[in-house]
Amino acid sequence: MKRITLLLVAVATLAGVVFFSAPVSGHADQETGPVFVTKIPNGFRDWRLVSVAHEAGNLNDIRAVLGNDTAIKAYREGKLPFPDGAIVARLAWSYIPSEENNKVFGREQSFVAGSPVNVQFMVKDSKKYAATGGWGFAQFTGGKPVNEAAAGACFSCHEPAKAHDFVFTSTRPDLKISHPTV
Amino acid sequence: MKRITLLLVAVATLAGVVFFSAPVSGHADQETGPVFVTKIPNGFRDWRLVSVAHEAGNLNDIRAVLGNDTAIKAYREGKLPFPDGAIVARLAWSYIPSEENNKVFGREQSFVAGSPVNVQFMVKDSKKYAATGGWGFAQFTGGKPVNEAAAGACFSCHEPAKAHDFVFTSTRPDLKISHPTV
Numbered sequence: 001m002k003r004i005t006l007l008l009v010a011v012a013t014l015a016g017v018v019f020f021s022a023p024v025s026g027h028a029d030q031e032t033g034p035v036f037v038t039k040i041p042n043g044f045r046d047w048r049l050v051s052v053a054h055e056a057g058n059l060n061d062i063r064a065v066l067g068n069d070t071a072i073k074a075y076r077e078g079k080l081p082f083p084d085g086a087i088v089a090r091l092a093w094s095y096i097p098s099e100e101n102n103k104v105f106g107r108e109q110s111f112v113a114g115s116p117v118n119v120q121f122m123v124k125d126s127k128k129y130a131a132t133g134g135w136g137f138a139q140f141t142g143g144k145p146v147n148e149a150a151a152g153a154c155f156s157c158h159e160p161a162k163a164h165d166f167v168f169t170s171t172r173p174d175l176k177i178s179h180p181t182v
Numbered sequence: 183m184k185r186i187t188l189l190l191v192a193v194a195t196l197a198g199v200v201f202f203s204a205p206v207s208g209h210a211d212q213e214t215g216p217v218f219v220t221k222i223p224n225g226f227r228d229w230r231l232v233s234v235a236h237e238a239g240n241l242n243d244i245r246a247v248l249g250n251d252t253a254i255k256a257y258r259e260g261k262l263p264f265p266d267g268a269i270v271a272r273l274a275w276s277y278i279p280s281e282e283n284n285k286v287f288g289r290e291q292s293f294v295a296g297s298p299v300n301v302q303f304m305v306k307d308s309k310k311y312a313a314t315g316g317w318g319f320a321q322f323t324g325g326k327p328v329n330e331a332a333a334g335a336c337f338s339c340h341e342p343a344k345a346h347d348f349v350f351t352s353t354r355p356d357l358k359i360s361h362p363t364v
């Protein structure tokens with residue numbers, strides 16, 4: 001029986017996720033792909049660190065980017081595009097001053113991670129997510145997926161990073177995943 | 183044969199490390215402890231993430247704190263003091279604006295990790311480092327240990343955090359290692 005597949009048109013921002021789906025003519029023998037990533041990858045909080053960042057302005061968060069084993073291997077080998085199975089996680093916390101640290105430093109200079117804001121994922125599956133550069137995008141707030149109700153659009157904001165497989169963090173030659181002895 | 187032991191007087195800052203050693207009367211059967219941590223713990227770059235921070239001012243870095251398995255277990259269980267064998271690593275990178283990210287956001291708001299600055303470690307051994315709260319301190323710049331030549335002092339700056347075992351990052355009840363679904 002011929003099945004109707006969905007054309008995934010993912011339009012998302014770095015700050016949020018909105019996914020629109022539109023039915024197109026289907027193909028026999030083709031599974032209907034998930035519209036977007038709906039489950040938090042198991043054990044992501046144990047993944048290895050790629051890099052860190054601070055977003056000022058309205059976001060006002062401090063963040064870490066982690067990668068599963070497949071992603072970290074690709075990062076370290078400097079191989080792009082990322083292979084299928086790679087998952088990149090972006091964890092954000094509120095950006096707050098640390099009174100405790102400032103006392104030690106003797107000046108107002110220390111900012112630390114406060115309460116968790118949200119977590120985002122990019123999941124590489126070049127077939128399933130072919131319409132969005134091979135990446136499925138997702139955002140979870142309080143452990144729950146954010147989808148159509150979100151304000152943003154992931155893929156459109158990641159498109160400028162097409163030259164490095166739509167991933168911003170530590171894929172540029174001058175900002176590779178690095179640290180002494182790594 | 184009676185051996186002379188060293189009294190480790192570690193005076194160090196969050197930003198640097200200076201260790202002074204002074205000979206004191208020794209004890210039979212007591213090993214001479216190392217003056218300070220001289221080797222980078224194997225595989226630290228693969229350790230799990232505790233938290234992230236930004237130090238403005240003169241340091242002007244962005245940093246991540248990682249923990250070995252023993253440290254992460256203690257963090258997650260909320261058990262202080264940390265047990266012997268726990269190691270906490272602090273990696274710092276230069277704090278630089280990301281023109282690439284700012285273009286996407288449409289404003290100057292994004293700061294990322296640039297080149298590596300240094301890495302610091304706290305190694306828990308309640309006997310070996312009894313004189314400094316049970317912690318051995320170290321800093322490595324470019325993969326090389328920084329010792330007497332450094333400008334700072336570790337332990338004295340960590341003393342205000344005595345209530346949470348001299349560790350600042352994510353040991354306070356309101357700033358525990360955390361994220362949704364963790």
